[in-house]
Amino acid sequence: MRSLALHAARPKVLLADGSALTASLIVGADGVRSTIRQELFGTVAGRGHAMLADASWRFMAPNPGLDCWTVWAGADGMVLLMPVDEHEVYGWAAITRPRAKNLSRASLIELAKQFPDRVREAVAQGMARPGGLYHSPLEEVRLDRWHDKRVVLIGDAAHATAPVWAEGAALGMEDAIVLGRLLAEGADMPSALAAFEAQRRSRVGHVQAQTDAMSRAAKLPSGLRNLLLPFVGPKKYRQTYGPLMQPV
Ligand SMILES: Cc1cc2nc3c(=O)[nH]c(=O)nc-3n(C[C@H](O)[C@H](O)[C@H](O)COP(=O)(O)OP(=O)(O)OC[C@H]3O[C@@H](n4cnc5c(N)ncnc54)[C@H](O)[C@@H]3O)c2cc1C
Incomplete structure (x- = not known):
């Protein structure tokens, strides 16, 4: 998409190939760096958008023998390994020391050296796979509004949140379900979009608040953090996921 004309009755999208589309509603599901959000609110690098970790x-x-979600946190960063099955893990590694800019593979190897053998091994094996390492900066989006006239943002475009609780994909899919349901009920568009935001704000806000709380805990001095997290972690886990067990 190249640009968006936000006419009240029929918004128009100009595509990269020069063609144009008009529709009764444009749904911006184009991710954390959303072009539609930029066109709508102009906040792509502004107040609603923050880079938490580029590295x-x-x-x-x-799988180096893990049977549950496990994270290793150190002074310079963290590595999370999550078993997909007994043979494979999904891994995420981030260098979180302030203003880390070094995106080289060497800096990731250095980070992994701070952790036990099986972490080092998993990182090395992941890096050895051709194209196996996916650079994936941590960015957040927080907006006061998710819609205007006949354009609405859903998923990361509206509310990308640090993946502390691994909820981003679920929130995006829930947005689509709720929006689809409201539109199918046949209310007029402004009412449907207002109802969409009203219904989704509390659940998204809950995940954002729990994410902020856990992120603050992760930034405590390492001695204190290591002492507290085994107690605080399980409690926060229940506080976070308990309300999310309610269907949307
Ligand atoms: C390091 C990391 C780990 C994560 N781990 C988890 C996890 O374990 N569990 C979880 O649920 N979530 C996780 N997330 C978050 C999750 O990836 C996102 O919340 C989710 O992908 C958001 O889905 P989305 O459809 O809104 O956006 P996206 O998945 O970003 O999809 C947007 C799509 O729009 C396309 N697009 C963008 N611009 C245009 C354009 N101009 N024209 C046409 N197409 C365009 C993109 O190519 C892309 O296909 C993680 C995120 C990060 C950064």
């Missing part, structure tokens, strides 16, 4: 990667690797 961050995702990868898959052979």
